[in-house]
Amino acid sequence: MKGYWPRRMPFIIVFLQIIYVAAHTQPANPQTETSDVSSNGDSPPAALSAVQNERDHRGTEYSQGLVGEALSFLEPLEKGNSRYSSLKSSRFPSTAALYFLGELVSQLYFSAPPADQGTSDKGARGRDGGQTLSGPLANGVALLQESATYNDSDAIYLLAQMSFYGNFTYPKNLTESFQRYSQLASLTGNSSAQHMIGFMYATGVGGAVPRDPAKALLHHTFAAEAGHSKSEMTIAFRYQNGIGTSRNCDESVIYYKKVADKAIAWYRSDEPGGKAWVADSYSLADENGGVYGEGASASSAGINSPRGGGALDAHAALDDVLEYLDLMSGKGDFKATFSLGRIHYNGQKGLNRNMKAARKYFQAVVGQYWKRDGTKVETTDKPDIEKFACNAAGYLGRMYMRGEGVDINYDKALFWFRRGVTGGDAGSENGLGLMYLLGLKVSKDGIKAADLFRAAAEQDYAPAQVNLGKLHLDQGRTEDVQIARSYFELAARYGNIEAYYYLAEIANFGIGRDRSCGLAAAYYKTVCEKAEPLLSSFAEANEAYANGDRELALLDYMMTAEQGYEKGQANVAYLLDQENSILKLSTLSPISKPRSTLLENPDLALVYWTRSAKQSNIDSMVKMGDYYLNGIGSEPDMEKAAACYTAASEFHQSAQALYNLGWMHENGVGLIQDFHLAKRFYDEALETNDEAYFPVTLSLLKLRLRSAWNTLTHGRVNSIRYEPAPSKQWSLSEWINNFLEDDRLQYMDYEEEDLLHRNDPTHGADDGMYDDVIDDGVVESFIIIALAGALVWLIYYRQQRQLAHRQNNGAARDQRNQAGPVGGQQAQPDGGVFPRNGDPAFAQWVAGGVGH
Template identity: 35%
Template sequence: MSENTSDAASQYLLGFLYASGLKGVEQDQSRALLYYTFAAIQGLPEAEMTLGFRYWMGIGVKEDCMRALDWYESVAHKAYANFISGPPGGKTLPLSPTRLSDLAGGVYGMGASVASTGHLAKRPAIKAANSLAGGENFDDVLQYYQYHSDRNHHEYSVILGRIHYVGSVYSVPGGVASGAEAVGETVQSYKLASYYFTRAAHAYWGPEVPKLDPKTGGLPPAGIAAAYLGRMYLRGEGVEQDFVMARMWLKRSSDLGEKEGHNLLGIMYRDGLGVPINIGSAKAYFQAAAQMELAEAKVHLGKFAATSNNQVEGEPKSMAHYTWALGNGNPFEAFYHLGLIHAKAARLENPALAKKTGTCGVAVSYLKSMVERGSWEYDMMGEADAAWKRGEKTTALIRWWIAGEMGYEIAQNNVAFLLDQGDSKSGKLSKSVYTFSPADKADIAQDPALSALVHWIRSAGQQNVDSLVKVGDCYYQGIGVTDGENRYEKAAGSYQSAADTQASAVAFWNLGWMYENGLGVAQDWHLAKRYYDLCSQTDPEAEWPVMLSLIKLYLRSWWAQLTGGKQKHLALFGLRKPMIEDGLPGLKSAQANRQPSIEDEMDEVTWARSRQRDELEDSYDDYLETGRTARRNSRMDGGADGSEEGDLLETISIALLVIGFSTLMWWRGRVARQREEREQAERRARGQVPPDAERRADPNAPLGFVPAAPVQI
């Protein structure tokens, strides 16, 4: 039916069926591209994003960054127009989607996955996973806050108001405009939000003189409450829009030094909302908020700089403001404006030069992140999350699959995670809420294992290290691949790429195993040991498993040496353990220390940078740190002592094992000799002593001499 209609949505879904092979449709990437293109030409955002992602990644087409940029820029303009069509300050951003694997502590579980180690363990999804594992739920959290709010501890009233305002327990760092996380989603209620904010505000501006907070000695947090109340009146959220009331509350908030109050007053003076337009006052308020590190205020200052008469100075200043806002939590406007600046630069350059300098890739990464965040008209991720919470797992899976085609890494990870559950050589089906039965999988996808591998690969291509390790696992175990595909070589390559990030303990251990057993790589005891050592350094909790692996490795190396192996055995008292900073064959050297911040979460930006890393010199900053930063800081704070203690403990353990092994061999030989002597004594007593035994009994007998048997009389 869709083949004979010009309906863009129908053509897009037909393209999706050909691309995915769902419901028995034969996969045909050429047809998928054709129908995606038909839909994109008609301006369907989902199709434009899909083509942008395919041209950037080279899926079914030749990789072409400039064509990807064209498609993403088209969607970005529509998303931004949608944003500014909302109330003052722009539309509220949709909740940030969540990886299902994060709720399980990561693909490999809590602590073993990169997703739940280092500074990444502080993310809301991991915090929620820990809370749920401990038997807590969000209702308990709300009851706790309610208990204290009822006793006039109004810092809790403000927290309750914020939760009901954004509709989530977890807010995104960067200010109110940065949105909230879907992982802590609750029922949004502007009425309840207004109630709690008003309680906190009246505690300060009521008829009585405010009392000092008994805990902190400070005034109740009325400034924050007033800022929210002013925002709600300014935007008409839960109340009738009233600029007079908005200005009153925002002025009160600003007088108490609240940054959100400064910022919203700046918007009122800039746009003339209930007050005469006054650019000077607007800039002053934005400056005050920016000095208090509010990302949204920095974006406003960037806009002023971009529209100044002096473009020679204006553009660098605007870029500086946008870059700061991007790095401190603004997930939408900063990406949009920076993306356009880089897109303009990419088009002014020679196409080959734009690819070499990475300008095009950075522009695409900014715009891709922006359009995925501003998904009001194509919220496939939100629909999938809602279906999952309703228990409609198949519907959620298909929605995530479509979003994965649009380029959402989280969706790709979710599809792979769900299809991968229970897939192993043992055939055992894991029991969890994420598990589909084999029949359900087969009803959805023709080859679930292959589809899972494809999505792991796409997720890994967007800088998800755990997904990259998982790709190696699929090749190693032969899941979704054939036996003739050089499985072990590809597995080792995936593990090596993951190890290059210096963030995955699992990748280091797997590489150690591959080198120990000579699978996909040449067998090498010393490289195996180095990777095992790096595993324990990356994740201290892996110290004991690594120690067992090292003991086995030492014994194997010595046994191979004793049995004529060509490799030199491992020395018991060798050099110090290799540090991650030392580098290994295939490992990139560690970068300079930086403190982890909100920009560490921006995978898309890092993706573009990593794709051009070998060609770039110093054109752009890196917006992602891996877990090595926290580990290196830990070593600087005394981690070196712990490393030395670990070396000593390992050496002592191996030495004790060698002594025990040697003692066991000696005792075994001694028992064998005693048994042989008893048997010989019994034979002599029966007159059955072998000639060799007599010769051994007479060491002076010449070789070949056999004593005569005794004469019987």
């Protein structure tokens, strides 16, 4: 029953709003529209009046004083509503239900909304969006405007940011924002202003300026030359993909390398081991099971089905896992306790890192194996406790070495690392190796550090593989470079940012291999995108989206999309897509909020669906086909639609794409009308996703009727031809493999295992959590293989014995024939191993030799 009410709350709301509309519908009062702030009385705001007598002292100090005073009015307005505050998610499963109920209550007590609540994209009736400002906001804005008349760059920038983002509750006005950014750029060449101008020309967002890729590239170039990282990343992406300019891989690498150098320097600026953070980039569509909903989307079907999840239960898996682990931990399950520590240490979406809680759980695990004096617990009936205790010791050593949740203490770090090494923990070996390499409370010893790194790397521990690769790369010899590259490639499988950086450097400069511009650009791009806290606005976008501010979320996601983030591009397209809402509430309903004009841009949606699709997003490719098929954001183009569906269906990941191809073949839309091919694609859609059974079955029923009628009337369309299914001929090796194939039991479900490894900066080494299950499966498999091998050997041995026996009998018979009959006796022919048919002994042999 968990999640019952959250899933049904939207339908309850629909029922309640219908009742409300029937009883309380009233026309909106047009007289309630606000007036221009500049007409807020004939007298200026009080704060501005206080400085009217100081006009004789105009100058830099005067304008800066106005800015400082303005901020004293504005900063209190931002508290509790900061777009830069950390994103927090409720841990209660009824959050969604409470949200919808709150929306219902708030809407039932207010009159109908004005005709247009979207972002103002017109500089109408004053620079403040035609709305009356009052109180501290009016005072602060008036002071900033006064300071801006003296060309104070701080005041101009603040006004531009306020009108673009709506900071300090200021009404958004993209036209005013563009004017302010242009004013600042022309005055000082400010790189941030140039970046924002380039962004607005690139997207044409809000209609403030028309889209102009050439001007966008120009202003981004100005910003990039001044060292603006986001513009550098944007230009690199445009050169890499030929957006607004011709493709130029070398230019792309130049700009990507500039950003990657900053990213890796930022990563290394932390304590030993580099920075750790929770990734903020994720797909909004996945919260609803994908672009097409649960099961119909490639992101939640087939091999990706375990990752699917409904929007109303977005945190249900996390809550369930934590609750279960906490229960088992309370019963003394050290594995559950360790898992809780690791989850809190790594953090993830919906759960911030909690070093205090992590340390508590890790201490609890080591306490079940070591006493306070360092001696081991005398008796324990807990298998694998040593391995988990050593793993926990490795985490504790890392926390003390890096000062995570505790003060930096190299003595304690060394203590815990040495304990962990006794059990072969890879994290402890890597941590101890870093201490020897850097000389932290121990004498520097590169050889010992290398030995420790190698021991951890052999356990597939990514950070140790990087550290060992760096040591080999420093040697400079060709063979060492090859070894280093192999280690970096191994670590890159786990998303290690340093591994990607070194691979990019090797590919870019041709170290130990031929230079590869394309590979270098791809690796540098990955490095840049992994440094999310430094270079992206995903955190702010996620917060705005969680708070229901779709406009602000769109702007922030669009920033990341222009930088080349695929998830940012998919999120922008999803927000702009008019068909992504499963439950469309009537615009007459008081609970439905009118869609902002900023979100009405199908042309831009198609642009970002296309860019996301080019970065291997299958659902975006299918959506791109839908837009061409229905003429959304472009003229209808059936051939392009078919090409998109075909590309999305190549690897049989999208049942929706296969189904669409079947429909196009059935109806002859964009493809040749062919009922047989249509059936084939329908069948493949069902094979790709079992959940497509109902729509595919209905479509096949209709298709068979049409095909039968076409056959009876001798139509020109190729009808369905029924072909016998070929029988599968299994080889001996295939038969053995299928016989031995077995689904292994899991200690916990997919969601929990995914939570344990997600965002793990030390990911790569086996922690032994499933060794007991895996060992049982391996032993059983070896026993079966050994028995099968023994059987094969016995059969082979028997055949060889029979062959030798026949050969001996043949040789003896030849000798007797040459020697002639002895003693007047005739030589008897060889009867072989078994009596032949016709032999008097044959019947007795068939009967089993009864009587002998």
